[in-house]
Amino acid sequence: MPRTIIIEDSISVAATSINDNVIVSNASLRRYLRAPFNCRGKIMAVISATGLRISLDYGSKNVVGESDLRVGTDLQDPLDVLSDMWFPEEGAQLVLRAANTTGGAITLRYRIILTEWEEELPPDCRVQQRGPVAVANNSLDQQLLSGLRYERAPVDSFLAVFMTASAAGLTRQIFCDTISIAPSSAIAPLNRIPQDPFDMNVEGIEVPADKQIELSATNLSGGSLNVFWKIKLQETVRL
Amino acid sequence: MAKTLEELEVDLRAVTTRLTVIDKIVKAADLGQEMILVFRCNHSGLYFPSDYIKEWGRLYGIGLGPDPVSEVLDTDYSISPPEITPDIRTPDQIMHPVGHCRVQVDMHLAPAEDIQYAIPAHEDPGMFERAKVIRSRQMVNPRSRLPMVMLAWDRVKKGAF
Numbered sequence: 001m002p003r004t005i006i007i008e009d010s011i012s013v014a015a016t017s018i019n020d021n022v023i024v025s026n027a028s029l030r031r032y033l034r035a036p037f038n039c040r041g042k043i044m045a046v047i048s049a050t051g052l053r054i055s056l057d058y059g060s061k062n063v064v065g066e067s068d069l070r071v072g073t074d075l076q077d078p079l080d081v082l083s084d085m086w087f088p089e090e091g092a093q094l095v096l097r098a099a100n101t102t103g104g105a106i107t108l109r110y111r112i113i114l115t116e117w118e119e120e121l122p123p124d125c126r127v128q129q130r131g132p133v134a135v136a137n138n139s140l141d142q143q144l145l146s147g148l149r150y151e152r153a154p155v156d157s158f159l160a161v162f163m164t165a166s167a168a169g170l171t172r173q174i175f176c177d178t179i180s181i182a183p184s185s186a187i188a189p190l191n192r193i194p195q196d197p198f199d200m201n202v203e204g205i206e207v208p209a210d211k212q213i214e215l216s217a218t219n220l221s222g223g224s225l226n227v228f229w230k231i232k233l234q235e236t237v238r239l
Numbered sequence: 240m241a242k243t244l245e246e247l248e249v250d251l252r253a254v255t256t257r258l259t260v261i262d263k264i265v266k267a268a269d270l271g272q273e274m275i276l277v278f279r280c281n282h283s284g285l286y287f288p289s290d291y292i293k294e295w296g297r298l299y300g301i302g303l304g305p306d307p308v309s310e311v312l313d314t315d316y317s318i319s320p321p322e323i324t325p326d327i328r329t330p331d332q333i334m335h336p337v338g339h340c341r342v343q344v345d346m347h348l349a350p351a352e353d354i355q356y357a358i359p360a361h362e363d364p365g366m367f368e369r370a371k372v373i374r375s376r377q378m379v380n381p382r383s384r385l386p387m388v389m390l391a392w393d394r395v396k397k398g399a400f
Contacts, residue, residue, distance in 0.1 A: 011318070012319065012335070013321060015334070016332060017321070017327060048337065048338025048339070049312065051366070102367070102370070105334045105335065106336050107336040107338060131302065166297065167295070189296060189305065191303065191304055
């Protein structure tokens with residue numbers, strides 16, 4: 001029977017500050033800072049107000065890029081799961097970093113579940129999600145991944161894209177290395193961070209290593225709107 | 240925030256097909272009283288403008304889901320203020336965490352002089368203004384641990400540790 005460790009906390013992140021590892025902010029969780037065995041990891045998180053971003057690394061590998069979270073008061077599994085396909089080795093240090101750019105302290109509620117993995121560790125899935133991202137009126141093909149960590153796939157990967165919008169009127173296109181993956185199409189006006197699998201736009205798209213992923217939004221609605229997006233890159237080889 | 244009757248009708252149609260509210264506004268105006276159509280937060284008692292529902296997801300409530308709720312910030316006193324670390328440079332950074340209360344908002348007709356509007360999120364990106372107001376209330380709320388944390392802050396500043 002595989003062993004399971006659950007690391008869960010609700011922590012206040014101070015205004016305009018960065019907490020380099022929220023796990024150590026709780027003294028009783030320090031013992032879980034390093035993975036006790038080879039395991040499969042799952043992370044889910046919500047925040048009390050917009051403006052706090054998290055990232056997750058194990059060892060020197062990033063598996064959750066700087067990501068915004070759903071605004072809520074309770075964790076919902078699987079809807080608030082950022083990633084459930086990352087595989088830290090025994091002894092790998094978990095680093096959950098939180099950055100609050102607002103003028104008020106914000107609550108971060110998170111849960112990390114480590115389930116023992118007895119076979120050879122598979123490739124990881126890298127995730128990044130953002131929102132709300134403002135798309136001004138009359139914006140054509142605003143590039144949402146420009147300059148971000150996973151604009152290019154680090155290794156050969158399979159891509160899945162999830163998107164929602166704050167209100168009706170936004171359309172999106174997806175290109176991979178200039179090849180059109182998804183033509184212009186409306187985005188569901190659900191006004192929240194996308195949920196897996198309900199808000200999936202495309203999945204199973206092969207992205208070769210170092211090729212650019214272009215996720216663009218167009219707003220011709222007459223007013224400013226916001227878009228929320230999430231990408232998952234399931235690696236085909238383990239680095 | 241005077242609106243024309245046509246603008247009011249557009250805002251009202253986002254909520255209901257019954258437009259009798261406009262008749263009440265006109266009748267009150269004839270009697271010399273200015274009545275304003277607003278949406279009231281049931282938790283804080285603060286008000287939002289008449290276009291709150293119509294502009295949900297565009298101006299108001301970005302990221303709070305498809306159904307209009309109150310975006311007024313509330314304090315979570317069950318979670319302690321963050322610990323004092325070298326990253327904390329000013330005492331204003333320390334406070335109980337806040338979150339959107341997300342309670343029901345109700346349509347309301349109120350005299351103009353009685354209305355206290357909430358600061359909408361789009362006018363205060365980063366919640367710097369709202370945090371100031373909430374923090375001042377946290378300092379006097381009996382449930383708050385902030386006054387004790389401020390004592391600790393003063394000691395840290397004076398090098399007591």
